Amino acid sequence: MSKLNRNRLRFAYLMIIPGFMLMAVFVFYPILYGLPLAFTNYSVVDEMKWVGWKNFDRAFKDPIFIKSIWNSLIYLIVVPIIQLISILMAILVNNRLRGVQFFRVAYFVPVVTSMVAAAIAWRWMFQGNGILNYLLQSAGLIGKPISYLAEADVALFAIMCVTVWKGLGYYMMIYLAGLQSIPSEMQEAARIDGAGRAKVIWYITIPLLKPFVLLCSLISMMSAIRVFDEVYVMTAPLPGAPFNATMTSAVYTYEKAFRDFDFGYAAALGLIVSLIVMVISIIMFKYGRKGGMSYYG
Known part of the structure; x- marks a missing residue:
C-alpha cells in the first residue's frame, strides 16, 4: 500500500471514530445492557430476579401487545405510499422550472417541523369541529362531522396521514440526490430512440433508483414499526385510544416501562419488535438484490 493510500485510510478512520464512539455510548451499550433485562423482572422498586423466558411467554399471551x-404491521401501509409520492415529487423538482427552489424548500419544511407541534396541529384538524370536517362538509362530501381520532376504524389511518406528510420531504431529498447521480446520456439516448417521458421514467429512471428505493424503504419501514411521537401526542391522555385501536408496539413498550415501571417486560417487548424488524429487513434486502442492486456493486 502506498503512503498516499495509507494516509487516506488513516484519515477515514479518524473521521469514523467520533461517530462510532457516540454510537457505542448511546446505541451499543444500551442494547447490550437491555438484553439481560429481558430475562429479569426488573422494575426499579423490587429486587431484580432472573425469570428466564417468562417475559416472552407473557408477551405472546398479552392481547394488547x-x-x-x-x-x-398495518402501519407499514405508509411505506409504499411515501416512497411513491416522494419519487414523483423528486422527479418534479428535478426539472428546471421557474421557482423550483421554492418548491424544494416548501416540501422540506414538514421535515424540520417538530413532530409534537405537527401532531398537535393535525389533532386539531381531525377534531369534529376541525378544519378538515369543515372543508369536507362545504364540498358536500360528508353529511355530518367525523371524529377521526375517536373512531376505532379510522383513527390509525388518520395518524398515518401525519406520518406521510412529515416524511415526504425527507425521502424526496434522497431521491433527488439519486436522480442527479443518474447519467443524463442514458435518458437522452432513450428519448432519441423514441421513448416518451413516461417510458423513460419507468424503464430508465426507476430501475436506476432501486438502491435509493431500498434504502428509503428500509428507513421508512423501521420508522413505521417504531412509530411513537404522533401516536402518543395525538391520542393523549390515553395513548393508543380509542380501545387500543392506535396502540403501536413502541407506545405499548413505553407505557410498560415508564408508566408501569415493568422494565424487564418492556425490554422483552423491545427485543421481540427488534427481531421482527430484522426479519423484514432481511427479506427486503434479498428482494432488493434481486431487483438489480448488482449494477451498483
Whole structure:
C-alpha cells in the first residue's frame, strides 16, 4: 500500500471514530445492557430476579401487545405510499422550472417541523369541529362531522396521514440526490430512440433508483414499526385510544416501562419488535438484490 493510500485510510478512520464512539455510548451499550433485562423482572422498586423466558411467554399471551404488533404491521401501509409520492415529487423538482427552489424548500419544511407541534396541529384538524370536517362538509362530501381520532376504524389511518406528510420531504431529498447521480446520456439516448417521458421514467429512471428505493424503504419501514411521537401526542391522555385501536408496539413498550415501571417486560417487548424488524429487513434486502442492486456493486 502506498503512503498516499495509507494516509487516506488513516484519515477515514479518524473521521469514523467520533461517530462510532457516540454510537457505542448511546446505541451499543444500551442494547447490550437491555438484553439481560429481558430475562429479569426488573422494575426499579423490587429486587431484580432472573425469570428466564417468562417475559416472552407473557408477551405472546398479552392481547394488547399482540394488538400493538398488528397495528404496527398495518402501519407499514405508509411505506409504499411515501416512497411513491416522494419519487414523483423528486422527479418534479428535478426539472428546471421557474421557482423550483421554492418548491424544494416548501416540501422540506414538514421535515424540520417538530413532530409534537405537527401532531398537535393535525389533532386539531381531525377534531369534529376541525378544519378538515369543515372543508369536507362545504364540498358536500360528508353529511355530518367525523371524529377521526375517536373512531376505532379510522383513527390509525388518520395518524398515518401525519406520518406521510412529515416524511415526504425527507425521502424526496434522497431521491433527488439519486436522480442527479443518474447519467443524463442514458435518458437522452432513450428519448432519441423514441421513448416518451413516461417510458423513460419507468424503464430508465426507476430501475436506476432501486438502491435509493431500498434504502428509503428500509428507513421508512423501521420508522413505521417504531412509530411513537404522533401516536402518543395525538391520542393523549390515553395513548393508543380509542380501545387500543392506535396502540403501536413502541407506545405499548413505553407505557410498560415508564408508566408501569415493568422494565424487564418492556425490554422483552423491545427485543421481540427488534427481531421482527430484522426479519423484514432481511427479506427486503434479498428482494432488493434481486431487483438489480448488482449494477451498483
